[in-house]
Amino acid sequence: MLDYAGLEALSAVVREGSFERAAHKLHITPSAVSQRIKLLEERVGQALVLRGQPCTGTEAGRRLCLHVEQVALLENDLRRKNPALIPEGQASLPSIKLAVNADSLSTWFMDAMAAFTQNGKELLDISIDDQDHTAKRLKEGEVMAAVTATAAPITGCNTWPLGSMRYIAVASPGFVREHLQGSITPQEIARTPIMCYDRKDSLQDQWLQSVGVDGRRNSARHFLPSNQGYTRACQLGMGWGIHPAALIEAQLADGSLAELLPGNDLYIPMYWCHTRSAQNSLQRLTDCVIQAAATYLEPVKHSPKQ
Numbered sequence: 592m593l594d595y596a597g598l599e600a601l602s603a604v605v606r607e608g609s610f611e612r613a614a615h616k617l618h619i620t621p622s623a624v625s626q627r628i629k630l631l632e633e634r635v636g637q638a639l640v641l642r643g644q645p646c647t648g649t650e651a652g653r654r655l656c657l658h659v660e661q662v663a664l665l666e667n668d669l670r671r672k673n674p675a676l677i678p679e680g681q682a683s684l685p686s687i688k689l690a691v692n693a694d695s696l697s698t699w700f701m702d703a704m705a706a707f708t709q710n711g712k713e714l715l716d717i718s719i720d721d722q723d724h725t726a727k728r729l730k731e732g733e734v735m736a737a738v739t740a741t742a743a744p745i746t747g748c749n750t751w752p753l754g755s756m757r758y759i760a761v762a763s764p765g766f767v768r769e770h771l772q773g774s775i776t777p778q779e780i781a782r783t784p785i786m787c788y789d790r791k792d793s794l795q796d797q798w799l800q801s802v803g804v805d806g807r808r809n810s811a812r813h814f815l816p817s818n819q820g821y822t823r824a825c826q827l828g829m830g831w832g833i834h835p836a837a838l839i840e841a842q843l844a845d846g847s848l849a850e851l852l853p854g855n856d857l858y859i860p861m862y863w864c865h866t867r868s869a870q871n872s873l874q875r876l877t878d879c880v881i882q883a884a885a886t887y888l889e890p891v892k893h894s895p896k897q
Contacts, residue, residue: 593655595662597631600624601639601652602659606686606716608645653732657866660686660735664713664872686714687876690729690737692722693788694756694835695861697818699887700738706879713876721791722859729864736865736873738880748864751881754888755858760798761839761848762831769828775851781806786825786832789816794833798857822848833857837887860891 603613604624614621632639639652648656663685691700696719704715718734726741728734729748744750760780767775770783781804785795792814799806813830815821822839825832826847834848836856842848863880865873 593658594627594631594634595659597627597634598655598659600627601631601648602656604628604640604646605648605652605656608647610646650731657688657732657735660688661866661869661872664869684712684714686716687736687873688716688718688734690718690720690725690734690739692725692738692740693719693816693818694838695722695738698756698835698837699883700880702886703876703880703883706883707876711875721789721793722861723793724791726864729866735869736863736876739862739864740859741864742860742862745864747867749867749870751863751877752891753861753863753881753884755860755891757836757889758794758798758833758857758859759836759839760795760831760833760851760855760857761825761843762851763826763828763847764849766825766828766831767849767851777802777804777852780804780831780851781809784811784813784830785809786821786830787812787814788818788821789814794857794859798833798855801857802852802855858889858891861888 600613600617600623603616604610607613607616610621610624614624617624628640635651635655637651638649639655641647641649641652664687666685696717704717707713708715718728720728722738722740725734725737726739726743726745729737729739730745738753742750742752762771766783771779777799781799785806787795796806811830813824815824818838821832822834822842824830825834826842831851839848843850861884863877863884865877
């Protein structure tokens with residue numbers, strides 16, 4: 592049987608990023624934390640923590656941390672159904688680690704979070720990553736569930752289709768006058784400065800491909816990992832970019848942003864995935880996610896020429 596005192600210490604170190612902060616959370620000394628993890632590593636026969644700034648878990652360490660979180664969820668369910676078995680003072684609130692892309696978090700996923708936390712006693716620990724990369728975090732045991740654009744099955748996970756997020760290519764009127772001079776064609780657009788969220792962001796290239804152009808050779812790219820800042824940068828004419836339609840309705844209405852090629856929307860199918868072993872514990876969260884997605888996302892569509 593696993594040593595749960597050691598697992599608690601391991602989870603705290605990986606979550607807090609240091610032995611000192613983990614010790615503070617557990618109300619023990621850093622040397623006691625180190626000793627517990629050392630004994631756990633000896634018991635399982637492999638390293639579980641990568642010492643550094645911050646400390647991180649090895650693949651095995653992350654798997655064990657995920658196991659601790661699942662046990663906490665099971666205890667939470669048990670306490671809800673039979674409070675006498677686990678009194679409130681003997682168990683902390685369980686935390687669920689999720690990976691969500693920034694565009695979902697800025698639109699529909701907030702409603703799912705609010706609905707879930709309103710009537711529950713679980714905490715949410717959200718990591719932001721590109722929708723094409725959140726599945727990797729799930730595969731590697733960093734999170735228990737994720738919103739992803741990956742339709743391929745993930746071993747040990749359940750997947751639900753949520754719908755499509757609609758993206759449109761826009762720029763400011765000033766940018767169009769300066770860089771396109773009235774010639775708004777896919778080829779000309781591909782030669783102008785591009786706004787990217789970060790270096791994982793491939794939406795601009797996907798959109799260009801959908802209109803028949805390979806834009807990957809264009810190195811004139813700004814990187815700005817903020818949804819609000821990204822939109823503002825496009826309004827100020829720094830570059831053109833791909834935006835979730837739901838986030839720029841006001842800018843389209845007041846004319847500070849304009850569609851570059853109307854009718855060539857990019858549809859990105861979104862999926863909800865979580866570890867199969869946590870199916871029962873995450874059912875209520877899954878219901879909240881599916882309900883919120885149904886309100887904002889569109890039926891699954893495919894972008895032109897893809």
